[in-house]
Each structure stands twice: as C-alpha cells, then as structure tokens.
Amino acid sequence: MDLYLGIDFGTSGARAVVIDIGGNIQAEVEEQFKADTQANIWIQMWQETLFSLIKQISQPVRQQIKAIAINGTSSTVLLCDRQGTPVSEPLLYNDGRGVEVLETVKAIAPTNSTVISATSSLVKLLWMSKQDFFPQGCYFLHQADWLAFLLHGKLGISDYHNALKLGYDVERLEYPNWLTNLSVAPLLPQILAPGTAIGEVTAKVSDSLGLPPDCIVCTGTTDSIAAFMASGAKNPGEAVTSLGSTLVLKLLSRTRVEDSRYGIYSHRLGDLWLTGGASNTGGAVLRHFFTDAQLQSLSSEINADKASLLNYYPLLKVGDRFPINDPQLQPRLEPRPDNDVEFLHGLLESIARIEAQGYQLLQQLGADKLTCVYTAGGGAKNATWTRIRDRYLKVPIIQPINTAAAYGTALLAKQIHSN
Ligand code: ADP
Secondary structure, three states: OOEEEEEEEOOOEEEEEEEEOOOOEEEEEEEEOOOOOOHHHHHHHHHHHHHHHHHHOOHHHHOOEEEEEEEEOOOOEEEEOOOOOEOOOOEOOOOOHHHHHHHHHHHHOOOOOOOOOOOOHHHHHHHHOOOOOHHHOOEEEEHHHHHHHHHHOOOOEEEOOHHHHHOOEOOOOEOOHHHHOOOOHHHOOEEEOOOOEEEEOOHHHHHHHOOOOOOEEEOOEEHHHHHHHHHOOOOOOEEEEEEOOOEEEEEEEOOOOOEHHHOEEEEEEOOEEEEEEEEOOOHHHHHHHOOHHHHHHHHOOOOOOOOOOOOOEOOOOOOEOOOOOEOOOOOEOOOOOOOHHHHHHHHHHHHHHHHHHHHHHHHHOOOOOOOEEEEEOHHHHOHHHHHHHHHHHOOOEEOOOOOOHHHHHHHHHHHHHHO
C-alpha cells in the first residue's frame, strides 16, 4: 500500500498523521514539547521531536511511506550556515524583536504588503542582518523548510505559503525587484509550490528511521493553511471558520482579495486564492466568563431558533481589525442579564453576527459567493451555536471529518501521486 505522512509542528507540540491514497488515516502520533523549553534549545528539540515522532509510527506502516510533507508555524524562521547548522536561535512566529527594522521595511516594501509587520519573515531576516552572527549565515529558512532539510539534505528551498510573509510575489511566482535588490537577497530560498517533490530521504535518514530509500520529501506549508486543507474544502465559495480563541475566517475564491486596513490577505492555493481575516472576538471571551463544561451545559438550555436581542461585540480588550477596523473599538458586553443562559445566548449570537459580517466583507471586496462553511476549533462541537450561526450564514454548515493540520499536510504529500 502507498502511504503519505504529514507532520505538523505547532506551538506546543508536533503531530504526525499517515494516510492512504483514499485519505484514510493509517497512523497518528503526537508529542508535546517539553515545558521548560528555552529559546536556544528549540533547534535540538525540533530535531529530536521530528525523529522520535517518525520512529513512533509502527515499522510496517513506516516502510510503506511514499512521501512526506511538513508544516510549521508561519514566520518561524532561522539562519543556517553552508552545512545547514543554525548559526543562532530561531525567531519564533510571535517574536517581535524585528520591530526595530520595521521602518526600513516600510520604506522598501509596497504599501499594504504582508511583510509590513513586526513579526513577518522579512522583518526577521533584516533584523538578523544586523546581528553579529549574520556573516556566518548562508541560508534563511522557515521552520518547515529546515525540518524537511533534515530528511532530504538539500538547503535553500521553501514553498510559497511560508514565503508569503517573506515578500515573495505569489501571483507572478517570483521575488519582486525591491527584494532581490537587497543585500540579504543571496540568502533567500528558492520557492516551489507547496507539495512539490524535493528529493528522496537521505540514505542515513532511510537507515536510521526505517523509511523506504525512495521515500520523497515534499515542500511544506504553514499550520493554518494545513488546517484549512484538512477540512476538505476545495471549491470557490467554500470556507472554514475557526472558532478557537479568536475567530478566523478563510474563504476560497477565484479572486485575490487584499485589504491591509482589515488585515485581509490571500494565500495562493493551486489555481485559487485562500482569502481570510481574523477577529479578536471568539472563544477567549467565552472562556473569560465560563468553563468549557459550563459552556456545554448552558448551551444545551439555549433556544437556538429564537434570536437573542442582546447586541454585544465580545472582546477582552479594546480594538479589532476585522470585520471592523477600529483600534479603539470598545468591548460591548452590557447589559449582562442575571440569567447565564441568556448571557451566553447573547455572546454566541453576537459572535455569529460578526462571523457573518466577516464573510459579507470578504465578498464585498471581491471574493466568491459563500456556498458552505466548514467549522474547526473548540467551538465547532457546540451544536446550539451551529444552529444560531445557521440563521446568520444562510449556507450549509459542515462539521469536517478532519481538522488536524497534520492531516492536511498528509493530503499535500499525497499530491505527488497525482502530479
Ligand atoms: P485555540 O487553538 O485557538 O487556542 P481551540 O480551538 O482549542 O483554540 O478552542 C478553544 C476555545 O474553544 C476556548 O476559547 C473555549 O472557550 C472554546 N470552547 C470550548 N468548548 C466550547 C463550547 N462547548 N462552546 C463554545 N466554545 C467552546
């Protein structure tokens, strides 16, 4: 049997999923990162976790793996020497040290570019270029690129999902001139489509991990795109709402939509565009008031078919960007009824309203008409909320069979079969 391995490196641990050609899961393993992790041991820990995850897959399954892909957290980057050894600690996705070069990036990048953020990959590269260790660096890589290198042994390769926040032009499929003119340009990786075969695992990796010598390693993707792909959404108009700590919307579209005012940008997904935005409202506000057990029991008492008249904008602190761009937007959580069932009803209804408003905004800005919504994240299991959302979204809401990023990445590895 031909099998495909997807590996997800998240913020707290890593997970591997092996699927067959029909997309059925044949193996699933997981490992948490050790809690006392200091930044300077990330490298060693990622490497150990990668190898130990693969070794945890039973040998008969491992022997049938035809292709591997890895996803990492977006904008987690590192600088390596000629041999691929990191010359410094990696900069994680949320590392904001680069803020000191943000003005430089603003001056060189086009207005509204996704690189204009204190945590973008390009900002991190330019910050590194000012550090003492920089002259030892030869390759600037994303977490997923470096982990794949450990398996296939080739340096300087990335994919256009990871490279979006590096400034790669995903429409023209090239680095723009303003980027290639920079002194850091020789360190930029070559960019391939996600899921492209890079090469076979090295002989050493094949021997030590019990993988077939002709097992192919592919270019990877980012964690959030992998989670989108896991849902099975693939046609224009299909969307995935993530009801996690925050509310994140992603809508597949034939048109590319970008609007920096709302933090809206699009990733390339084959011939389509994955456009989306994120609101600060979401499960973190629910968790502020209720435990998960309370959310479950109170939700079961809500009459979802009846509209709540409470019109909140649930936030934990001032300001939102999408679908309302207002850094001064005040949390609106009043009036709070004495009855918690009514209060939660108002919260769920208000978040549903913001979700619908978000999809409306994406469509107004040119995205394809919404046809169905898959739901992921902690709130997806709340059937009452689904019925409330149904009244606002007016399209089928689908519970995806798979939501794990590792599963989406395994689907990416499986693509080599059809290429
Ligand atoms: P993240 O990965 O963004 O931290 P998760 O996808 O793990 O978030 O979801 C956690 C969130 O889901 C919490 O903020 C919690 O309030 C919310 N949640 C958990 N159970 C329910 C429920 N039954 N109904 C609605 N929300 C829930």
